Amino acid sequence: xxxxxxxxxxxxxxxxxxxxxxxxxxxxxxxxxxxxxxxxxxxxxxxxxxxxxxxxxxxxxxxxxxxxxxxxxxxxxxxxxxxxxxxxxxxxxxxxxxxxxxxxxxxxxxxxxxxxxxxxxxxxxxxxxxxxxxxxxxxxxxxxxxxxxxxxxxxxxxxxxxxxxxxxxxxxxxxxxxxxxxxxxxxxxxxxxxxxxxxxxxxxxxxxxxxxxxxxxxxxxxxxxxxxxxxxxxxxxxxxxxxxxxxxxxxxxxxxxxxxxxxxxxxxxxxxxxxxxxxxxxxxxxxxxxxxxxxxxxxxxxxxxxxxxxxxxxxxxxxxxxxxxxxxxxxxxxxxxxxxxxxxxxxxxxxxxxxxxxxxxxxxxxxxxxxxxxxxxxxxxxxxxxxxxxxxxxxxxxxxxxxxxxxxxxxxxxxxxxxxxxxxxxxxxxxxxxxxxxxxxxxxxxxxxxxxxxxxxxxxxxxxxxxxxxxxxxxxxxxxxxxxxxxxxxxxxxxxxxxxxxxxxxxxxxxxxxxxxxxxxxxxxxxxxxxxxxxxxxxxxxxxxxxxxxxxxxxxxxx
Numbered sequence: 001x002x003x004x005x006x007x008x009x010x011x012x013x014x015x016x017x018x019x020x021x022x023x024x025x026x027x028x029x030x031x032x033x034x035x036x037x038x039x040x041x042x043x044x045x046x047x048x049x050x051x052x053x054x055x056x057x058x059x060x061x062x063x064x065x066x067x068x069x070x071x072x073x074x075x076x077x078x079x080x081x082x083x084x085x086x087x088x089x090x091x092x093x094x095x096x097x098x099x100x101x102x103x104x105x106x107x108x109x110x111x112x113x114x115x116x117x118x119x120x121x122x123x124x125x126x127x128x129x130x131x132x133x134x135x136x137x138x139x140x141x142x143x144x145x146x147x148x149x150x151x152x153x154x155x156x157x158x159x160x161x162x163x164x165x166x167x168x169x170x171x172x173x174x175x176x177x178x179x180x181x182x183x184x185x186x187x188x189x190x191x192x193x194x195x196x197x198x199x200x201x202x203x204x205x206x207x208x209x210x211x212x213x214x215x216x217x218x219x220x221x222x223x224x225x226x227x228x229x230x231x232x233x234x235x236x237x238x239x240x241x242x243x244x245x246x247x248x249x250x251x252x253x254x255x256x257x258x259x260x261x262x263x264x265x266x267x268x269x270x271x272x273x274x275x276x277x278x279x280x281x282x283x284x285x286x287x288x289x290x291x292x293x294x295x296x297x298x299x300x301x302x303x304x305x306x307x308x309x310x311x312x313x314x315x316x317x318x319x320x321x322x323x324x325x326x327x328x329x330x331x332x333x334x335x336x337x338x339x340x341x342x343x344x345x346x347x348x349x350x351x352x353x354x355x356x357x358x359x360x361x362x363x364x365x366x367x368x369x370x371x372x373x374x375x376x377x378x379x380x381x382x383x384x385x386x387x388x389x390x391x392x393x394x395x396x397x398x399x400x401x402x403x404x405x406x407x408x409x410x411x412x413x414x415x416x417x418x419x420x421x422x423x424x425x426x427x428x429x430x431x432x433x434x435x436x437x438x439x440x441x442x443x444x445x446x447x448x449x450x451x452x453x454x455x456x457x458x459x460x461x462x463x464x465x466x467x468x469x470x471x472x473x474x475x476x477x478x479x480x481x482x483x484x485x486x487x488x489x490x491x492x493x494x495x496x497x498x499x500x501x502x503x504x505x506x507x508x509x510x511x512x513x514x515x516x517x518x519x520x521x522x523x524x525x526x527x528x529x530x531x532x533x534x535x536x537x538x539x540x541x542x543x544x545x546x547x548x549x550x551x552x553x554x555x556x557x558x559x
Contacts, residue, residue, distance in 0.1 A: 055095035067111035102143035159435030166231035205435035211281035215247035243288035303353035304425035385424035453548030491532025
């Protein structure tokens with residue numbers, strides 16, 4: 001019996017027979033599938049060359065696993081089971097996998113997605129009474145059943161829009177695809193279903209959220225749908241045949257340029273096909289089918305779009321490909337042993353990339369300001385690949401580097417400066433997803449706005465000659481201020497051109513107004529009294545606890 005035939009029998013049996021039940025390190029790869037005697041979830045590390053190395057695994061029971069998704073924060077893996085509902089797992093920073101508590105929901109689940117904000121989880125339930133089922137997700141990742149979801153007989157494939165406002169599901173038995181609007185409370189409102197070909201199983205969405213792709217496993221074809229602002233669908237062009245047979249999974253690359261197809265094939269031999277995506281979303285065959293010597297069922301690509309992975313339904317391995325050339329080429333060491341095989345289901349997913357945390361300090365030296373962003377860090381250990389500066393006065397420095405210096409005009413104030421960073425995979429503030437586990441869980445952590453640190457001088461720059469020179473100022477943050485200087489003297493018969501003042505150093509609370517007193521010596525007082533003009537020339541330096549520096553000269557006329 002052909003692999004595609006066996007898959008259709010399993011899916012149809014799952015959809016029609018199973019009874020319904022009552023209603024966060026570097027990127028890692030997780031496979032849900034069958035190990036000897038049981039189904040397991042297994043994790044692998046991804047090396048700098050794309051190679052996989054096993055880390056840990058956990059039992060997922062004895063029921064077939066048919067789809068999975070990792071939460072945007074990378075802390076949880078949710079796996080749809082054909083017999084025991086939704087299985088939850090915790091993912092540690094070191095890659096270990098731990099079974100977690102949470103409502104399992106109906107028994108016959110086929111696929112799962114998590115909303116971009118991580119608040120809700122949805123899974124498709126097969127069967128004549130099936131549909132899209134919903135859970136709320138707590139801050140600890142634990143799931144709680146959320147109402148009854150929305151009925152949709154024969155529900156099989158599922159994808160969620162990158163903005164989290166709409167969800168799309170296919171029906172294996174009806175041969176349709178249907179949009180659902182997601183309410184603020186997680187409730188679903190179904191839209192009009194459209195034809196999707198024979199046995200539509202796979203779905204993917206362009207990262208810009210404009211197009212939905214559906215793979216017809218029974219018709220060996222792909223259909224493209226435009227997604228309107230209200231989530232409604234309209235088909236773009238006709239169906240596009242796949243060169244291989246049994247398109248079981250679809251994937252759109254992070255840049256939105258390509259659509260990859262996992263064809264399970266016949267006789268245990270399938271391959272990976274690729275379509276080039278036009279501006280109007282329509283796919284054009286680019287690579288007919290790259291053989292794998294196996295039956296690929298699930299696809300994943302790393303956040304940089306450099307490496308493609310496909311799990312094998314007939315062996316405990318994952319195929320790895322480099323996407324650097326015109327045709328995907330096998331990575332060194334591929335296929336990689338991951339400890340579990342896809343069997344007639346299962347999935348493969350990579351943890352979402354997390355963006356760098358932007359940070360910079362300033363060093364003000366009179367009119368010159370230096371900026372240093374070497375303190376920017378990345379939670380995944382990735383390199384920071386881009387620093388974009390906006391100086392708040394109409395000037396910018398796109399990809400300006402981690403350190404740079406600007407000179408401001410005389411008397412010019414320093415406006416707030418914004419730094420936005422991205423890692424070497426391009427992960428930054430934007431959330432990037434193609435309908436399933438996100439590529440990049442972008443966040444505001446990748447940008448920071450700060451005014452260059454500078455104490456504000458208060459009071460008038462003129463004082464009466466006395467034993468002390470008074471400097472009144474205020475720090476925007478808790479800081480240490482140090483002042484040294486001298487008094488410049490001039491006038492007929494003056495005995496000296498200058499005299500020193502005793503420096504001082506004080507710690508100021510944030511926003512505190514403080515008067516610093518610099519004393520003149522007895523001789524300095526006499527000299528200042530004899531001079532026609534006396535001007536205190538002070539050197540002011542300050543530092544705050546964040547490492548920002550300030551240096552400036554300040555003059556006070558004494559006579």
